[in-house]
Amino acid sequence: MLLVALSVAGLSLETAAQTYPSRPVTVVVPFPAGGPSDTLVRILGEHMRGTLGQPIVVENVAGASGSIGAGRVARAEPDGHTLILGSWVTHVVNAAVYPLKYNVVDDFEPVSLVGTNPLLIVSKNSLPANDLKGLIAWLKANGDKATQGITGAGTALHIAGVSFKKETGTTHPFVSYKGGAPAIQDLVAGQIDFMIDIAANALPQVKAGNLKAYAVTSKERMGAAPDIPTVDEAGLPGLHVSIWYALWAPKGTPKDAVSKVNGAVVGALADAGVRKRLAELGFELPSREEQAPEALAARQKAEVERWWPIIKAADIKAEPPPAAK
Numbered sequence: 001m002l003l004v005a006l007s008v009a010g011l012s013l014e015t016a017a018q019t020y021p022s023r024p025v026t027v028v029v030p031f032p033a034g035g036p037s038d039t040l041v042r043i044l045g046e047h048m049r050g051t052l053g054q055p056i057v058v059e060n061v062a063g064a065s066g067s068i069g070a071g072r073v074a075r076a077e078p079d080g081h082t083l084i085l086g087s088w089v090t091h092v093v094n095a096a097v098y099p100l101k102y103n104v105v106d107d108f109e110p111v112s113l114v115g116t117n118p119l120l121i122v123s124k125n126s127l128p129a130n131d132l133k134g135l136i137a138w139l140k141a142n143g144d145k146a147t148q149g150i151t152g153a154g155t156a157l158h159i160a161g162v163s164f165k166k167e168t169g170t171t172h173p174f175v176s177y178k179g180g181a182p183a184i185q186d187l188v189a190g191q192i193d194f195m196i197d198i199a200a201n202a203l204p205q206v207k208a209g210n211l212k213a214y215a216v217t218s219k220e221r222m223g224a225a226p227d228i229p230t231v232d233e234a235g236l237p238g239l240h241v242s243i244w245y246a247l248w249a250p251k252g253t254p255k256d257a258v259s260k261v262n263g264a265v266v267g268a269l270a271d272a273g274v275r276k277r278l279a280e281l282g283f284e285l286p287s288r289e290e291q292a293p294e295a296l297a298a299r300q301k302a303e304v305e306r307w308w309p310i311i312k313a314a315d316i317k318a319e320p321p322p323a324a325k
Contacts, residue, residue, distance in 0.1 A: 030069025047268035066090035080257025097154035110296035123194035132234035
């Protein structure tokens, strides 16, 4: 009887693996609807639905810089039907800022890197500097009178600002905003001096002639703005800060399910229509090799080793996230 039971159990597991996914796949976006993460997963989801044969249901679970949604997925049933579209913020930064009840590395299975969004160093038009070296010189000359806009403690803009100040030896204060929209509005109006903002937010204002752009914080120039130099070219080598986005599953999710979802992502990112839509939004797409689960795991490990010491040395902290309901 025991052998029969084991055989039946083994057959059930094999059948379940063969039929995955057997119902709609929920992708938790740990930020409000309409943001870069939400837009990215909805574009990918349209194509992935055809590959997986099941709808992709997007669930926005915002709060505490994405840690509420990430915590929910960490505790979800590891059957491949619940995923998270996480990012550099949720799966690297938050662990150094919040007292989390889950482990950003050990409690998730990497599935695939799906895109990156570099930051732009931009200023109000009236600022006299015309290149990055001139901006740094101006900041040093103006000391505490200069201002840099950020979107709260522990956010990507804050982390980038801390790194910028460390690398340049500048001492200007931060001006914190509740979101990117009011911050960029004040920058355009000249109420603050400069920002290091997400390209998707800042680039439209640069193209409209409302802001000056000094550099992009990546190793390569942006396809959407090839005239803007990289930080390496502009005189601040190594200040590479990009918000990258990736899919993870709960720890213990079967390898077959991870492989099928990864294949669906690879197919979506190879589609010319998907690539065009994402490029227009300022996303840089990963190479085929970078889309492998192992490559995502290696990227996350390297980013943790790089950024945790910087964040902790700067004593960046945030309020503990509220208890999950």
